[in-house]
Amino acid sequence: MPGPRWRGNFKERGHRMTGPRDAILDVVNKKQGHLTADDIFFEVRKSYPGIGIATIYRTLDLFVRMGLVNKFDFGGGKSRYEFTSKEKHHHHLVCKNCGRVVDYDSFLDEETELIKKIEAELNRKHDFKIDSHQLDFYGLCKSCQREVK
Amino acid sequence: MPGPRWRGNFKERGHRMTGPRDAILDVVNKKQGHLTADDIFFEVRKSYPGIGIATIYRTLDLFVRMGLVNKFDFGGGKSRYEFTSKEKHHHHLVCKNCGRVVDYDSFLDEETELIKKIEAELNRKHDFKIDSHQLDFYGLCKSCQREVK
DNA sequence: TCCTTTATTGATAGTGATTCTCATTATTAT
DNA sequence: ATAATAATGAGAATCACTATCAATAAAGGA
Ligand SMILES: [Mn+2]
Ligand SMILES: [Mn+2]
Ligand SMILES: [Zn+2]
Ligand SMILES: [Zn+2]
Numbered sequence: 391m392p393g394p395r396w397r398g399n400f401k402e403r404g405h406r407m408t409g410p411r412d413a414i415l416d417v418v419n420k421k422q423g424h425l426t427a428d429d430i431f432f433e434v435r436k437s438y439p440g441i442g443i444a445t446i447y448r449t450l451d452l453f454v455r456m457g458l459v460n461k462f463d464f465g466g467g468k469s470r471y472e473f474t475s476k477e478k479h480h481h482h483l484v485c486k487n488c489g490r491v492v493d494y495d496s497f498l499d500e501e502t503e504l505i506k507k508i509e510a511e512l513n514r515k516h517d518f519k520i521d522s523h524q525l526d527f528y529g530l531c532k533s534c535q536r537e538v539k
Numbered sequence: 540m541p542g543p544r545w546r547g548n549f550k551e552r553g554h555r556m557t558g559p560r561d562a563i564l565d566v567v568n569k570k571q572g573h574l575t576a577d578d579i580f581f582e583v584r585k586s587y588p589g590i591g592i593a594t595i596y597r598t599l600d601l602f603v604r605m606g607l608v609n610k611f612d613f614g615g616g617k618s619r620y621e622f623t624s625k626e627k628h629h630h631h632l633v634c635k636n637c638g639r640v641v642d643y644d645s646f647l648d649e650e651t652e653l654i655k656k657i658e659a660e661l662n663r664k665h666d667f668k669i670d671s672h673q674l675d676f677y678g679l680c681k682s683c684q685r686e687v688k
Numbered sequence: 689t690c691c692t693t694t695a696t697t698g699a700t701a702g703t704g705a706t707t708c709t710c711a712t713t714a715t716t717a718t
Numbered sequence: 719a720t721a722a723t724a725a726t727g728a729g730a731a732t733c734a735c736t737a738t739c740a741a742t743a744a745a746g747g748a
Contacts, residue, residue, distance in 0.1 A: 397629065401716090403589075403668035403730090404723085404724095405716085405725095406715050406716070406724060406725070408714075408715075408725065408726085409726095410725080410726070411558070411725090417617055417629065420727090426705095426708080427689085427705080428705090440726095440727075441681060441726085441727080442604070442726070442727040442728065442729095443608065443705095443706090443727090443728095444684060444706090444707080444708085444726080444727065444728080445725080445726055445727070446704060447705095447707075448707090448725085448726085449725095462576075463612050463614050465612050467705070467734090467735085468705070469705085469706085483661055483665060483667055483669070485649075487668075487677070492665055494657075494660075494661055494664075494665070494666070496657055496660045496661070496664070497656055497657055497660070498699090499658075500653055500656075504646060504649055504650060504653055504707075507646060508646055508650075508676070509676065510644070511643075511645045511692085512632055512643055512645070512676060515643075515645070516632060516641055516643070517576045517637075517676045517680070517681040518676070518678045518679065518680055518681070519630070519633055519679045519684055520676045520677065520678035521635075521677065521678050521679075522676070522677045523675065523676045523677065524673070524674070524675050524677070524680070525672065525673070525674045526670065526672060526673050527657070527661060527667070527669045527671070528670065528671045528673070529667045529668045529670050529671070530667065530668045530670075531665075531666070531667055532665075532666040532667070535666075535668055537600075546733070550745090552694095553693060554695085554696095554742085555696070555744050556744080557695090557696065557697085557744070558697095558742080558743090559696080559697070560696090575734095576734080576735080577734090589697095589698075589709060590697085590698080591699065591700095591738090592698090592699095592735090593698065593699080593700090593735090593736080594696080594698070596698085596735065597696085597736095598732090598738075616705090616706085616733075616734070617733095617734070618715080618734085618735090650707070662707040
């Protein structure tokens with residue numbers, strides 16, 4: 391029997407399923423979160439010691455193109471990767487001091503409705519073909535609120 | 540009579556108004572858009588030839604802290620700076636292919652209302668003190684829609 | 689205006705994340 | 719198994735941005 395559907399359709403898309411790709415996919419699947427390339431590098435080395443950092447970047451880029459992983463940039467100079475779960479669409483809350491990232495999914499129905507309207511309007515007015523959006527909130531997390539006066 | 544209010548209150552905040560700062564402020568004010576540090580560097584050199592790139596970065600950082608300029612990261616590896624106009628709050632539409640950035644301000648009332656609700660909820664639920672948000676749409680601009688099939 | 693204090697600047701070296709190059713290796717189809 | 723070639727790892731190269739530091743120039747007072 392074939393692997394789970396979420397493992398992607400490599401063959402069908404002309405890609406080979408290799409050891410490094412399998413190991414990286416495992417890591418982003420198990421370690422939920424908003425991982426940096428380095429986080430993933432160090433974790434993958436446990437199960438695939440010889441892997442190189444270039445392979446991490448190349449593979450993450452491939453996964454993003456395949457829709458298996460989402461890439462984010464919350465500032466701070468490092469890209470962050472998150473497994474594209476089958477779960478709820480969500481957005482992010484970023485602490486400007488410590489970089490902590492929290493998922494949230496409040497008011498999704500209202501948001502979805504508004505987003506849909508905006509997308510239609512932007513499509514019409516600016517002739518843009520929109521395929522994604524990102525709504526982030528920035529501020530200070532609980533512990534950073536005291537530290538930073 | 541003192542300079543326009545938008546030039547900021549340097550003295551009051553303990554900063555000196557200098558030639559480089561004046562030249563940079565002029566550029567970000569006149570050349571509206573979403574400029575990179577390099578865009579600004581090359582433009583400022585016309586009126587202030589001896590300026591160094593480090594001063595561009597330092598000054599933009601100061602302007603951001605003073606609220607005169609907003610700093611964005613739309614991906615692509617370069618920060619983008621936009622003069623904080625007194626005009627409407629707006630968000631961005633980014634072409635994933637050519638990097639073009641378009642301002643939009645549709646459905647602002649509805650958006651503001653929703654954002655306010657979300658902020659209150661996030662504040663309550665996650666104990667975050669939110670001070671800004673960013674809503675970006677990503678897609679393909681008109682001309683890039685054909686190029687990239 | 690001249691002087692003193694010290695914030696600011698420019699040149700340049702340094703940093704850190706990401707990408708590129710290329711010889712070697714591993715997959716896939718036959 | 720073999721051939722064709724996609725993928726990998728090591729390390730060099732990029733590139734945006736930051737840190738360092740001696741020289742310069744605002745600001746305020748005499
Ligand atoms: Mn998330
Ligand atoms: Mn804008
Ligand atoms: Zn924090
Ligand atoms: Zn475009």
